[in-house]
Amino acid sequence: MGGCWQAAGLPVTFIGRPSFASDIGGYGLTLSDYSGWEASISPVNVDYRCGPEGLAGADIIALCVKSGATADAAKQIAQHGREGSIVLSLQNGISNVDVLEHELGSRFRVVRGMVPYNVAYLGEGRFHKGVAGEIYSEDAAEMRELAKGIGPSPGALKLSSDMLSLAWGKLLINLNNAVSALSGRTLLEELRERDYRRVFAASMSEGLRLLEKARIKPAKVGAVGPRLLPWVIGAPDWLFNNVFLKKWKIDAKARSSMSDDLASGRRTEIDYINGELVRLADRLGASAPVNRKIVQLIRKAESGAPPLPPAQLRREILGR
Secondary structure (H helix, E strand, O other): OHHHHHHOOOOOEEEOOHHHHHHHHHHOEEEEEOOOOEEEEOHHHOEEEOOHHHHHHOOEEEEOOOHHHHHHHHHHHHHHOOOOOEEEEOOOOOOHHHHHHHHHOOOOEEEEEEOOOOEEEEEOOEEEEOEOOOEEEEOOHHHHHHHHHHOOOOOOEEEEOOHHHHHHHHHHHHHHHHHHHHHOOOHHHHHOOHHHHHHHHHHHHHHHHHHHHOOOOOOOOOOOOOOOHHHHHOOOHHHHHHHHHHHOOEOOOOOOHHHHHHHHOOOOOHHHOHHHHHHHHHHHOOOOHHHHHHHHHHHHHHOOOOOOOHHHHHHHHHOO
């Protein structure tokens, strides 16, 4: 995302992991997407740092860390960021904005955002956007200026006056992250198997029931609304693979971020996706057996449990 913004002409400072610093320092940034678009930025033109000192010059701080690191990131922003700057949360889940506002108080303005697509790291500084979609942000004057500066690039920014509903809509789609991670397959390979999709559809249907009980209305994210999506996802293979999947722009390189976490031995964001629905169920005095079981299986996968074949995952979670 930052690379796309820099390719569009905006000044960007990157702050991230030393492993990326080494790769980008040697190869620069190569950006691509499913449509064939590509851009390259040479190493000498990439301002990539591994410490938070670069926050001091930022007007907008786009926060993309995993949800479990939000509080620590907020403390670094509070220490090094310029008071009055905007912190744009482009993270999965619902509760990150609450954490940021609690940690940052009134010194910074926290803005909710959303990234609806997948990006895969292919090595040697190459980042590939494998799924269609545009970044969303809460509508604000500064965000309108940012959107104008980015323009119609693969990193384009859309604005919304109801970001919380969009965040819940995105969370329902993100429920597939865990299914994909448990499958050990690419997104395309996983979605072509109906047993995997049946688990995804069941977790989404359970989430919709909980949201209705909580009087939360999730927004439409993508081409299909949340009420219809479980039916589409659970459709027979001949219908889903030949009709629905062909309409979605997912290429063979796309993987879920949770799959990447498991492959790298990192703790996943399961507590902030499926776990968000489990906590909602607990607050409502309701049950969430599907999402609770998925959380348990991801915990086992974090400890080294192998991927599960389609029928086995279906039986583990749905009991049939």
